[in-house]
Amino acid sequence: MFGASVDDNPNPMPLDCLILKNAWRAPGGLPESTLYKVINKLPAGDGALTLRCVAGFVEGGDVMAEDVRQHTHFPSSSVVGERQRVAIHVSSHRGFVADAVLNPHDPVLHRVVLATRGRSMASYTSLVELLSAGECAAEGTHSLDGLCRRRVNSFLGLVALHERGVDHKDVSIGNVFLGTDPSKPAGFIADFDLSSISDEAIKVAYPTEHEEIIRKLKRGEWRTVRVSQFDFAALFLIGRYLGNNSFHVSGVAMRYRKP
Amino acid sequence: MSVELLCAIESHNYAKICGIPRDFTFQHKLCHDFESLIWVIIYAMMIRRKSTLAATNPIHHTAYKEYLDGYWGAHSHTKLLNSHMALMSAGMSPRRCIVDIVLFPDPLEAEFFRTAMRLLGPQRDGDAEPLTYEKVQTLFRTYIRKTEQATRSTLAAT
Numbered sequence: 122m123f124g125a126s127v128d129d130n131p132n133p134m135p136l137d138c139l140i141l142k143n144a145w146r147a148p149g150g151l152p153e154s155t156l157y158k159v160i161n162k163l164p165a166g167d168g169a170l171t172l173r174c175v176a177g178f179v180e181g182g183d184v185m186a187e188d189v190r191q192h193t194h195f196p197s198s199s200v201v202g203e204r205q206r207v208a209i210h211v212s213s214h215r216g217f218v219a220d221a222v223l224n225p226h227d228p229v230l231h232r233v234v235l236a237t238r239g240r241s242m243a244s245y246t247s248l249v250e251l252l253s254a255g256e257c258a259a260e261g262t263h264s265l266d267g268l269c270r271r272r273v274n275s276f277l278g279l280v281a282l283h284e285r286g287v288d289h290k291d292v293s294i295g296n297v298f299l300g301t302d303p304s305k306p307a308g309f310i311a312d313f314d315l316s317s318i319s320d321e322a323i324k325v326a327y328p329t330e331h332e333e334i335i336r337k338l339k340r341g342e343w344r345t346v347r348v349s350q351f352d353f354a355a356l357f358l359i360g361r362y363l364g365n366n367s368f369h370v371s372g373v374a375m376r377y378r379k380p
Numbered sequence: 381m382s383v384e385l386l387c388a389i390e391s392h393n394y395a396k397i398c399g400i401p402r403d404f405t406f407q408h409k410l411c412h413d414f415e416s417l418i419w420v421i422i423y424a425m426m427i428r429r430k431s432t433l434a435a436t437n438p439i440h441h442t443a444y445k446e447y448l449d450g451y452w453g454a455h456s457h458t459k460l461l462n463s464h465m466a467l468m469s470a471g472m473s474p475r476r477c478i479v480d481i482v483l484f485p486d487p488l489e490a491e492f493f494r495t496a497m498r499l500l501g502p503q504r505d506g507d508a509e510p511l512t513y514e515k516v517q518t519l520f521r522t523y524i525r526k527t528e529q530a531t532r533s534t535l536a537a538t
Contacts, residue, residue: 242424244428245424248523249528252421252520255420256520256521259414
């Protein structure tokens with residue numbers, strides 16, 4: 122979490138604290154960042170308020186690196202010495218870049234930036250807070266008045282996600298969080314690495330591209346599309362401490378690293 | 381993890397060890413996420429209890445940590461399954477035992493634990509209806525209400 126490092130900055134950014142998740146993902150499956158994008162595009166229900174019981178997604182994608190071709194058997198470039206952008210794999214960290222590119226089972230480095238801060242479920246201050254967070258995570262009800270009396274909406278808890286075609290599948294102490302304010306008991310869920318998503322949900326989220334996405338998913342080719350790199354934490358921090366508020370996280374990601 | 385999922389993983393692993401190749405065909409459902417959520421709540425309660433003891437009573441903290449490790453410090457699915465079973469048995473036992481004395485000295489937390497384990501018990505036996513949101517919601521709201529009432533009573537008494 123690099124967001125904690127910028128908390129003391131006198132010039133707060135619109136997104137003043139972010140969570141950076143760094144993980145190896147299995148290739149072929151739906152990347153977590155894409156799942157967040159799909160979730161954000163799913164219909165929220167009939168409530169007027171946008172309440173989140175899912176961690177707020179900012180940016181994410183596979184981490185790309187510029188690599189100099191050392192071999193002649195790369196799939197997309199056979200020119201030795203040519204620079205090419207490739208996703209970082211486990212094998213590439215071990216010096217076997219060529220093998221990594223060719224190995225469809227090699228885990229890919231994936232990053233997600235989230236804007237929702239939370240607390241560990243074990244840090245609850247009262248049983249009401251703990252159970253309210255559980256209820257939020259389960260359905261998506263979000264209590265504003267502190268004691269879960271005021272159900273204002275049903276939005277993207279486990280039930281709401283399930284009804285929209287997304288199953289979390291990995292509910293654990295590390296993936297369910299309390300809200301930051303104990304006086305307003307609430308909770309949210311994060312970490313969709315192992316989640317599944319229905320074809321219908323993809324269709325809703327990507328009405329024009331869903332066929333291609335579903336086809337690539339079924340063929341395990343997902344990693345070849347929609348990748349972006351955003352090793353921008355350093356840029357972000359430098360910008361903050363220089364008082365350069367023109368740096369915007371997703372902007373940095375898109376400006377510097379979109380392939 | 382839900383007991384049903386742990387059982388499926390255990391069977392799958394056993395078949396693999398025996399050299400009987402078969403696909404892992406377990407169908408993950410919403411009820412399994414609900415069960416996991418209840419386990420998360422129970423685990424959070426126990427972790428918090430341990431943290432409280434660490435600051436207030438080092439001797440009890442050491443003893444509690446052993447219990448915590450015994451129930452949750454699993455390095456295999458089989459051990460985690462057995463630990464879940466043990467917690468369910470403790471929760472469903474009518475006798476006052478380790479649940480009230482050691483694990484959850486807070487009476488409301490102990491009651492919540494017992495009710496939750498009674499809810500999960502039939503899932504373990506495999507002959508119950510799947511855990512529904514209505515059941516989970518009722519469980520949570522019942523104890524939110526009870527805690528609020530207890531808080532009000534305490535405030536009124538003081």
